[in-house]
Amino acid sequence: MRHSARTYSVRHGRLPVRTARGPVARLIASVLAVAAVSATAVTAYAVEDTVSSFKPSIHLVSASGKSVAAPPSVGAESGAVNILLAGTDTRTGQGGQFSTADELAGSSGAGNNDVTMVLHLSADHTHASVISIPRDLMVPVPSCPTASGGSTPAQSDAQFNTTLSTGGLSCVVLTAEALTGLSIPYAAEISFDGVIAMSNAIGGVTVCLATPVTDPYVGLDLPAGQQTLVGQQALAFVRSRHGIGDGSDLGRISNQQLFLSALLRKATSAGTLGNPFTLYSLAKAATSNIQLSDTLASPTTLVSIALALKSVPLSDFVFLQYPAMTDPDNPNRVVPEPDGVAALKQALAADVPVVLTGHTGDGTVSATATPTPTPTPSTAATAPAAGSTPVPTPSSTDVSLPSDVTGQTADEQTCTKGN
Numbered sequence: 001m002r003h004s005a006r007t008y009s010v011r012h013g014r015l016p017v018r019t020a021r022g023p024v025a026r027l028i029a030s031v032l033a034v035a036a037v038s039a040t041a042v043t044a045y046a047v048e049d050t051v052s053s054f055k056p057s058i059h060l061v062s063a064s065g066k067s068v069a070a071p072p073s074v075g076a077e078s079g080a081v082n083i084l085l086a087g088t089d090t091r092t093g094q095g096g097q098f099s100t101a102d103e104l105a106g107s108s109g110a111g112n113n114d115v116t117m118v119l120h121l122s123a124d125h126t127h128a129s130v131i132s133i134p135r136d137l138m139v140p141v142p143s144c145p146t147a148s149g150g151s152t153p154a155q156s157d158a159q160f161n162t163t164l165s166t167g168g169l170s171c172v173v174l175t176a177e178a179l180t181g182l183s184i185p186y187a188a189e190i191s192f193d194g195v196i197a198m199s200n201a202i203g204g205v206t207v208c209l210a211t212p213v214t215d216p217y218v219g220l221d222l223p224a225g226q227q228t229l230v231g232q233q234a235l236a237f238v239r240s241r242h243g244i245g246d247g248s249d250l251g252r253i254s255n256q257q258l259f260l261s262a263l264l265r266k267a268t269s270a271g272t273l274g275n276p277f278t279l280y281s282l283a284k285a286a287t288s289n290i291q292l293s294d295t296l297a298s299p300t301t302l303v304s305i306a307l308a309l310k311s312v313p314l315s316d317f318v319f320l321q322y323p324a325m326t327d328p329d330n331p332n333r334v335v336p337e338p339d340g341v342a343a344l345k346q347a348l349a350a351d352v353p354v355v356l357t358g359h360t361g362d363g364t365v366s367a368t369a370t371p372t373p374t375p376t377p378s379t380a381a382t383a384p385a386a387g388s389t390p391v392p393t394p395s396s397t398d399v400s401l402p403s404d405v406t407g408q409t410a411d412e413q414t415c416t417k418g419n
Contacts, residue, residue, distance in 0.1 A: 060187055060293035061145050061170040062177060076307035080351060081121040083186040083296070083305070086113040086164055086172045113164035113172050115256070118180055120348060125308045127316040127353045130260075131180065131344070132253045134324055135161035136333045139179060144171035159333065164189075169293065179322065179336070181345045186305075187293040194289035198263070199234035201281035202272065205263045207237070208367050208415035215243025215419075234259075245363035247419050250321065250334075254361020254406060254414075257319040261410045265314060313411075318354055320344075320407030321361065340405045347399035358403035360414050367413035 118131045137160040144152045144167025152167045163171045173184050199205050206228045213222045218236040220243055229237050238259050245251025272278050296302065323340025327333040347354045360366060408414055 054287050054297060055291045057292050057294040057297035058169050058187075058189065060173065060185075060295050062173050062184055076125065076311075077301075077304040080123040081119075081186070081305055081308060082182045082184045083119045083188070084173050084176055084184045085117050085119070085188050085190060086169060087115040087190045088113060088164055112161040114161050115253075116160070116172060116176065118176055118182065118184065120180075120182060121305075121309060121312070122351050122353075125311050128309065128312045128318070129348070129354055130257075130317070130319045131322055132257070132319070133160055133176060133179065133322045134253065134334055135159070135249055137322065137324055138327055138330075138333050138335050139175060141166065141171070142174050142178065144168070144174055179341075181349055186296040188296060189291045190289065194285070195235045195238055196231050197285035197289055198282065199230045201285040202263065202266055202278065204228040204230040205234060205259060205266060207259060207262050208413065209418070210365050210415035211418040213237075213240065213243045213416055213418040215240040217242050229259075243419050245361070245417055245419060248362065250324075250406075251361065251363035251419075253321050253363070254408075255363040255416050257361065257408055258364050258414045258416060261319065261408060261412065261414070264317065264410045268310075268314070315409055315411045316353065317410035318356065318407060319410065320354065320356060320401070320405060323402070323405050325404075337402075337404065340402045343399055343401050344405070347401075350397070350399070352397045352399055355398050355400040356405065356407050356409070357400050358406055360408045360412070361406040363417055364408070364414040365417050367415045 112135070114135045116133045116135075118133070119128060120131070121128045138157055139160050141155040141158045141163055143154040144163075146152060146167060152171065158166075160175065163175045167174075169187050169189060173187050176182075177184050206226055208226055209222055209224045212224050213220060215221075215236070218239045220233070220236040220240050222233075222237070238256050240255070241247060241249060241252045244255045266272060267282065272282075323337040323344060324334035325337040327335045344354065
């Protein structure tokens with residue numbers, strides 16, 4: 001059996017594989033909330049100009065086959081909301097440094113969904129989970145519809161990041177639905193340029209570096225301390241794999257969660273929400289760099305989802321990595337970890353909050369971490385390890401995830417750990 005043993009020292013992903021644009025995907029949760037507020041703060045021209053910048057939509061097929069109609073009037077979306085965001089690593093159409101022959105040979109056309117996340121907003125709009133699905137996760141892939149009206153053959157064991165190139169956005173959604181147990185009616189694809197545009201629009205994203213971070217593969221050389229990242233430097237930071245943690249894709253995921261948490265905190269701060277020009281720039285940057293599914297490509301639908309999202313406190317906005325362990329057949333790949341997957345699916349099915357009990361991830365440490373005190377009979381069971389996520393007191397309905405499931409809340413201050 002593939003899951004006969006657990007190995008948690010995952011160091012997969014050191015093969016010379018191109019990195020992804022996927023971190024932009026995690027911006028959408030905050031972008032939707034910001035866009036909802038900006039709609040009331042900017043002029044009619046600005047709203048119309050933002051809407052006109054939408055790219056052509058993508059037809060989406062989900063397992064439920066549900067057709068999502070736009071709400072008749074602008075108001076918060078009712079019930080739970082599930083959105084998938086796929087970042088493709090294609091260099092086609094990206095220009096600049098990504099237009100060279102070497103870059104285009106690395107990835108072109110549809111590309112792979114090198115980073116994918118699923119946003120689940122609870123039906124009562126009090127909490128949200130953002131689930132990062134590792135690019136190197138080996139999973140069954142169902143038969144997927146093709147643009148020509150046919151279908152792709154089902155695969156019993158394939159790398160998750162091949163689903164976009166195999167069968168388009170619908171194939172990513174169908175596979176993610178099987179992994180999470182959720183019905184996902186909304187989806188979008190994200191571009192490299194989105195990171196640059198968003199970081200510029202918001203005036204830079206300030207992150208904490210516990211150690212210097214150097215990665216010649218993406219042109220990154222940052223000293224330790226607080227750093228405000230904009231433009232190409234922000235893109236290099238969220239793309240870096242070799243310079244973060246243990247050099248694996250899982251370490252990169254935790255670093256991207258740090259970046260998006262910092263961006264979300266700034267996007268929802270009083271200074272940003274009170275500046276209509278910044279709000280307009282953020283909304284325009286998002287709509288110019290995403291391609292929405294046809295179920296999501298209505299301005300009314302976007303605003304309705306945004307109104308529902310913006311009520312979630314940052315402390316109840318949880319970023320987490322899909323439970324995974326080293327593939328016993330290939331140390332450079334991972335497979336679903338049964339106990340963690342069962343707990344996550346339980347929480348999602350019951351629509352209750354998840355509680356993180358482990359650390360923030362291989363690429364980050366807690367900014368408030370202090371040396372662990374010498375254990376005593378009264379503190380030995382409760383003192384958190386350095387770099388661990390503070391564990392809130394769960395309610396009777398919350399589901400605590402196993403300690404090997406990494407992540408952080410949006411309000412948690414974390415620092416990048418260099419390789």
